[in-house]
Amino acid sequence: MDRRLIIEHIPRLRRYARALVGDRYVADDLVQDTLERAWNKFYLWRPGSDLRAWLFTIMHNVFVNQARRRRYEIELAMDELPAVAVRATQGEQLELQDVDRVLRSLSAEQREVVLLVAVEQLTYEEVSGALDIPIGTVMSRLSRARERMRQLLGGQAVMPLKVVK
């Protein structure tokens, strides 16, 4: 078995974990737990199948099990949630902070789907496989997550007045 196979995926696992849980150290803990589990279950991986998707599956399982025990779930206090349409458009940095805050306000289920699609660029089928949910569920979570983010980011508010129809 080749360590390099797994090691080359570590940066992407870290990126996904960071996006998922927010805190850097909590995220690296999640990656560490995922890697340990992956090593101990490596014999279950079918050579030739997509190792990355398999690793995301393991991370999802570790995350769900741990979140159940509240270890990785960083709860946002209610007053940290953005009020409706408080979009600060001065500069990209503020915009990124807004996106991060809004992302934290999604349910973990929605966050996983939106991150796997948008950041990790998995296909919907891969997401369905990694999270072990039907593709219809992937689509409905994605759709709800994107719409909620759009609302919270005030997409409506900055839109030019509609003149059509």
Place this chain on the structure above:
Amino acid sequence: MKPVAEADLHTYIDGALSEGARAEIEAWLASHPEDAERLRAYAEQNALLRSLFNPVLDEPVPPALLAVRPHAWRRYAVAAVIFAIGIALGWMVRGMFITPQLLPVSLARLAATAHAVYSPEVRHPVEVTAAEEEHLVRWLSRRLGTTLKAPKLSPLGYELVGGRLLSGPQGAVAHFMYQDARGQRLTLYVSRQRGEPRDTAFRFSQEDRVSVFYWVDGNFGYALSGEIRREQLLNVADVVYKQLNP
């Protein structure tokens, strides 16, 4: 015009549509500005999320993550059993033909194991952090019954992370951990040695991935461990030795 399925709108921005399907959606969007605006916002979310998290890809991977190995606990368990057997054998045949010079070998092994066990720790690498350095040094000094010093390795780029108390064949062991800016960790293992006080030269031992320089100075054995090149480690060991023996 046939309404476009919600799923196809998402597929459109996530970029996995056939040429024909794309054209169909673009025609739909041209006459449905609300959907067009919605998709523009979704596509922007994709871009923002990527610029938010892609920088993680460029961060150096913490060594603790690179150090994760298959069945880590089994390896440590096996190592522990081998030590136990070795120590038991050493005890049984002591005074027969095992000479005291062989003892430092186990010093290197014990130090390397302690390094392998504690240095990959992300959250609890030490018991007392460098923020309480004075307390740490006083505490470990008291437990080892001597006056210890935590060497200053900042000129070499290593900052003290902290330390912990371990148990060894001769009782209490002081374990100091250092880390450089890249997260590379070194540990210094200090334990009381059995037998007459003596001094030895630097010795080197390669224990799996861990390199160890160790020496005995009076009643105490010192071992510096790290997963770095031998020459680099020697350089640090030299500084440690000079600071402890000014």
